[in-house]
Amino acid sequence: MVITVQCNARHWSVLDPQAHDATRYARGAEAFDVAAARALEHYRRTGQRSTVRVEALGSTVDALHVGD
Numbered sequence: 001m002v003i004t005v006q007c008n009a010r011h012w013s014v015l016d017p018q019a020h021d022a023t024r025y026a027r028g029a030e031a032f033d034v035a036a037a038r039a040l041e042h043y044r045r046t047g048q049r050s051t052v053r054v055e056a057l058g059s060t061v062d063a064l065h066v067g068d
Contacts, residue, residue, distance in 0.1 A: 001042050001049075003035045005063075007056035014038070028056070036064055043067045 004015040005028065012031035013022040016038055025031040032052065039050035049067035053060060 001039070002051045002053050003038055003042075005031045005035045005052060005054045018042075028054075032063070039064060039066045 001017060003017070006013045006015055006022075007028060012025045012028045014025070014031050014035045015022050016035075023031075023034065025034070032054065035052045039052050042048065042050045043066040047067070049065065051062050051066075052064040054063045
């Protein structure tokens with residue numbers, strides 16, 4: 001599963017494929033912490049690898065991998 005932390009117009013969103021809508025945050029660090037916690041929970045619950053991807057300023061990086 002890939003959870004994306006995305007910056008648009010100075011607002012940060014967490015895009016979780018298991019959630020029905022994006023959650024917005026004022027700070028990127030807060031959004032990243034939430035995404036990391038969701039990735040860890042997904043791995044604990046399913047045993048499947050999770051990735052947190054950050055998209056900002058036209059660039060994308062996989063910032064965290066949880067699991068094998």
